[in-house]
Amino acid sequence: MAEGMVGASRSGQWVAHFLLVIGVIVVAFPIYYVTIASTHPIQTILRPPLPLLPGDAGLANYAEAIGGGVGRIGGVGVGRLLWNTTLVAVSVAVGKIVISIASAYAIVFFRFPLRMVFFWLIFITLMLPVEVRILPTYKVMVDLRLIDTYAGLILPLIASATATLLFRQFFMTIPNELLEAARVDGAGPWRFFRDILLPLSATNIAALFVITFIYGWTQYLWPLLVTNSNSMNTIIIALRKMISFADADTPWNLVMVTCVFAILPPILVVVLMQRWFVKGLVETEK
Amino acid sequence: MATVALRDVRKSYGTNAVIHGVSIEIADGEFIVIVGPSGCGKSTLLRMVAGLEPITSGTIEIGGRVVNDLEPRARDIAMVFQNYALYPHMSVFDNMAYGLRIGGIRGAELRARVEQTAAMLELTPYLDRKPRQLSGGQRQRVAMGRALVRGPAAFLLDEPLSNLDAKLRVGMRLRIKDLQRSVGTTALYVTHDQVEAMTLADRLIVMNGGVAEQIDTPMRIYLEPATTFVAGFIGSPAMNILPAQGTEQGVLLGAVPLALGRPAPGRDVLLGIRPEDLTVAPEGEGLPLTIRAVELLGADAYAHGEIAGGGEMVVRVPGKKALSPGARVGVLPAPGLAHFFDPATGRRLP
Ligand SMILES: Nc1ncnc2c1ncn2[C@@H]1O[C@H](COP(=O)(O)OP(=O)(O)O)[C@@H](O)[C@H]1O
Ligand SMILES: [Mg+2]
Numbered sequence: 001m002a003e004g005m006v007g008a009s010r011s012g013q014w015v016a017h018f019l020l021v022i023g024v025i026v027v028a029f030p031i032y033y034v035t036i037a038s039t040h041p042i043q044t045i046l047r048p049p050l051p052l053l054p055g056d057a058g059l060a061n062y063a064e065a066i067g068g069g070v071g072r073i074g075g076v077g078v079g080r081l082l083w084n085t086t087l088v089a090v091s092v093a094v095g096k097i098v099i100s101i102a103s104a105y106a107i108v109f110f111r112f113p114l115r116m117v118f119f120w121l122i123f124i125t126l127m128l129p130v131e132v133r134i135l136p137t138y139k140v141m142v143d144l145r146l147i148d149t150y151a152g153l154i155l156p157l158i159a160s161a162t163a164t165l166l167f168r169q170f171f172m173t174i175p176n177e178l179l180e181a182a183r184v185d186g187a188g189p190w191r192f193f194r195d196i197l198l199p200l201s202a203t204n205i206a207a208l209f210v211i212t213f214i215y216g217w218t219q220y221l222w223p224l225l226v227t228n229s230n231s232m233n234t235i236i237i238a239l240r241k242m243i244s245f246a247d248a249d250t251p252w253n254l255v256m257v258t259c260v261f262a263i264l265p266p267i268l269v270v271v272l273m274q275r276w277f278v279k280g281l282v283e284t285e286k
Numbered sequence: 287m288a289t290v291a292l293r294d295v296r297k298s299y300g301t302n303a304v305i306h307g308v309s310i311e312i313a314d315g316e317f318i319v320i321v322g323p324s325g326c327g328k329s330t331l332l333r334m335v336a337g338l339e340p341i342t343s344g345t346i347e348i349g350g351r352v353v354n355d356l357e358p359r360a361r362d363i364a365m366v367f368q369n370y371a372l373y374p375h376m377s378v379f380d381n382m383a384y385g386l387r388i389g390g391i392r393g394a395e396l397r398a399r400v401e402q403t404a405a406m407l408e409l410t411p412y413l414d415r416k417p418r419q420l421s422g423g424q425r426q427r428v429a430m431g432r433a434l435v436r437g438p439a440a441f442l443l444d445e446p447l448s449n450l451d452a453k454l455r456v457g458m459r460l461r462i463k464d465l466q467r468s469v470g471t472t473a474l475y476v477t478h479d480q481v482e483a484m485t486l487a488d489r490l491i492v493m494n495g496g497v498a499e500q501i502d503t504p505m506r507i508y509l510e511p512a513t514t515f516v517a518g519f520i521g522s523p524a525m526n527i528l529p530a531q532g533t534e535q536g537v538l539l540g541a542v543p544l545a546l547g548r549p550a551p552g553r554d555v556l557l558g559i560r561p562e563d564l565t566v567a568p569e570g571e572g573l574p575l576t577i578r579a580v581e582l583l584g585a586d587a588y589a590h591g592e593i594a595g596g597g598e599m600v601v602r603v604p605g606k607k608a609l610s611p612g613a614r615v616g617v618l619p620a621p622g623l624a625h626f627f628d629p630a631t632g633r634r635l636p
Contacts, residue, residue: 177371180338185385185432186359195384199375 031263038062038256045252057253065257073242073251075230078261085217085234086265088153092216093209095158100208101201104167105193109179119168126161130222141226152226153234157216163208170204171197206276214266235262288349288362288439289314290335290472295344297330297496304330306496307344312489315470317463321483322493323519328476329444331493335474336442337361349439359388364433368445370425372417378404378428379413382435389436403435406465423454434465441466441473447482459485480520484508492516510625514632517558517625523588526564526599529629530557537624540595542573546624549635556632558625561588561600564617566609572616575599577609591615 037045039058044050070078106112107119130137137156146152174197182192198205223234233241239258243250290312297305305327312318320328333339335346337358345352353361364385372381382400391399404410407427417425426446433441446462447455463486466473477483483490484504492500492507492515500512504520511517517525530537532549537557549555566589575591587608589601601617603609626635 175369175371177367177369178373180336180358181365181367181371181373181432182384183338184336184358184363184365185436186388187384188359191388196373196375 034256034259034263038253038260040253042251042253045256061253061257065254065261069251069254070238070242070258073254075241076233076238078235078258080231081233081235081238081258082261082265084150084153084232085236085262087150088157088219088223088234089213089216089265091150091154092157092219093212095154096160096163096212097205097208099158100161100163101167101198101205103164104171105197107164108168108171109189109192122161122164124161125159126165129160130156130219134221134225138225146226148227148229148232150232153223153232154216156226157219157222163212166204166208167201170201174200202276206273210270210273213269217266288472289347290349290440290474291345291347292331292335293345293347295331295334295346296342297327297334297339298342304496305334305342308491308493308498309344310491310498310501312472312474315472317466317473317475317486317488318491319483319487319489320474320476320491320493321478321480321519324478326493327496328478328493332365332442332444332474332476335440336363336365338365362439363442364436364438364440366429366433366441366443366446368448370417370429370449372425372428372432374417377414377416378409378420378431381417381428382431385432385436399435403431406434407431422450423458426450426454426458430462430465434469437469438471441471441475443473443475445476445478448477448479455482462486480522484520490520492519494519510634511558512634514556514558514627517627521560523561523600523602525558525560525625527556527558527627528593528597528599530555537626539573540593540597542594544573544619546619546621547626549626554629555635556627556629558627559619560623561602563620563623564599564601565620566601566603566607567616567618569614569616572618573599575601575615575617577611577613577615579611580608582608 033050036052036054037050038061040050040055041057041060044055044057066078068077070076070081103118103122107115107122141147141152141156144152146155178196179192182196187195218236219234220236220240223237224240227233227237230238230241235258239255239262242255242258292308292310294307294309295305296303296307308331310318320331322328330339334341335348337353337356337360341354346354348361348363358365373384376384379400382403383396386396386399400413401410404413407430409424409427409431412420412424412428417428420428426449429446433443443462447458450458459482462475475486477486487504489502490500490504490507491498494513494515500507500516502510502512507516507520511520511525514527517527528539530539530544532538532551532553532555533543534551535543536545536548537543537555539557546557574594575589576593577589577591579590581588581590582605585605587603587605589603589609591599591601593599599617609615627633628635
């Protein structure tokens with residue numbers, strides 16, 4: 001199908017490939033460059049231009065970063081940073097998915113009073129991203145004594161309507177007869193959800209997991225605000241703290257290693273989940 | 287297996303009444319077909335029996351128990367949907383087993399029941415496949431299997447064959463009838479196709495605009511349609527229905543006297559004659575007809591013409607003696623096979 005879409009002619013294919021290659025270079029080069037930088041000693045990094053090939057300080061840099069180097073600068077080790085960030089990103093992703101799939105299920109498949117009012121209430125929260133409601137949210141977190149806790153990091157990031165809308169749109173494409181067939185077969189609301197809706201939503205869930213995991217992983221403003229203690233830092237915050245204004249004071253080699261650690265998990269999630277959507281698409285497509 | 291009874295069942299959506307009171311007592315094992323044009327409320331009626339649609343008033347009994355307020359699963363019915371509604375992510379086996387599993391049947395018994403039903407429908411080789419790996423006819427059989435395997439009190443089928451091509455449809459029609467006979471389960475079957483209706487039904491419900499116009503055996507409906515609507519809907523091509531007047535000897539159609547039945551003299555009636563109850567005679571005998579078009583089907587041909595004094599008429603003639611357009615002939619109605627209806631109410635006159 002794809003071949004048919006982009007010009008059938010040979011020259012058309014060359015042009016298409018050329019554009020794709022350019023695209024890949026634009027996207028991949030910074031990542032490559034960071035990875036290369038993480039293998040050079042700080043002196044090489046500070047003396048531009050940075051070589052395009054790996055240096056020989058890779059082992060030393062990584063050993064130093066893992067063996068306490070990051071801790072000395074940021075106040076907390078790489079392991080802890082990765083654990084914090086993973087916990088936040090996974091909880092945000094799972095939390096958003098659970099809440100949004102449940103609310104979309106209620107809105108699409110049940111008739112209850114004020115159904116549309118609830119729908120619009122959820123919809124309106126789309127217009128209130130974390131940044132807009134940051135002061136009141138911060139106040140609430142202080143009142144609830146959630147500063148410097150995982151709950152404080154996670155909960156405000158879970159609330160949002162985007163995923164609810166996506167699930168609602170998907171649920172509305174499910175033929176009503178499928179629900180009716182399940183009712184005739186004796187499935188109650190919970191069974192229908194578990195046995196039919198959830199498996200059919202697998203690809204959507206996988207896609208949303210990737211998007212929301214990365215959203216949680218790359219949060220900057222909220223974690224910065226809601227954590228004071230270094231031990232609650234996410235890796236993104238730690239990176240910021242490791243960079244001082246004077247270039248020479250920054251241990252760039254360790255920063256680059258930390259960058260690689262910060263990039264790796266999202267890439268892994270994308271790669272692993274990608275195989276999963278393909279499987280989902282092949283198996284459940286109607 | 288169970289009796290089903292509907293007593294003055296009505297349905298309104300808001301102020302819009304769509305079923306205006308249907309009553310029928312269905313015997314155990316009977317095959318009832320609900321037939322009527324699109325939008326007349328057939329599906330709504332069936333879905334009310336299934337419990338998928340609440341009823342506005344009246345009662346529905348299944349097996350002697352009023353089920354008005356019961357969920358579908360508590361009514362012990364199985365349904366086949368027009369688009370089959372198979373669970374796309376489950377194998378054929380799991381599609382058929384789902385209802386049984388919910389009913390608490392497990393292990394060897396589950397396997398045995400599904401396999402036996404699959405064998406009956408020749409689905410055994412496909413048990414591991416997903417619905418999208420099946421042809422239309424196979425999917426249809428899975429939908430049938432899902433209903434059969436549960437051994438319910440009644441089958442409800444909503445246009446189950448309308449997504450199949452014509453040849454498969456005929457085959458499946460015979461098969462459904464056979465299966466229903468062999469398991470002896472009461473069935474309610476909705477269709478808009480009158481051939482399906484005639485061939486399948488023990489009794490037919492002919493619906494029009496939310497009203498059951500006639501409930502009877504197919505042959506009695508064909509021979510004695512209760513209203514002009516039923517007369518026009520059952521039988522193909524449709525019955526000729528023309529205004530006429532009663533006389534001492536019979537009826538006056540246009541200016542032509544015909545010795546057919548005997549409505550009260552002077553009374554205006556609607557005269558109904560089926561195309562197959564007319565024979566062609568030489569010009570000058572019977573009712574003069576000018577042929578305008580001929581549909582040749584092989585064995586038979588249908589000649590469409592205009593009678594003297596206005597009005598259209600269709601006559602069935604043998605294919606080998608097909609008339610040509612422009613011909614002028616006479617037609618003779620078979621005595622005793624004419625139908626009379628009240629022009630005001632459309633009801634059959636005795
Ligand atoms: N959910 C609904 N809300 C309002 N009107 C409906 C609804 N479902 C069906 N109808 C109306 O009820 C009538 C009968 O519909 P239906 O039973 O589907 O007809 P059939 O199956 O005979 O084609 C139609 O006029 C349709 O517009
Ligand atoms: Mg219908």
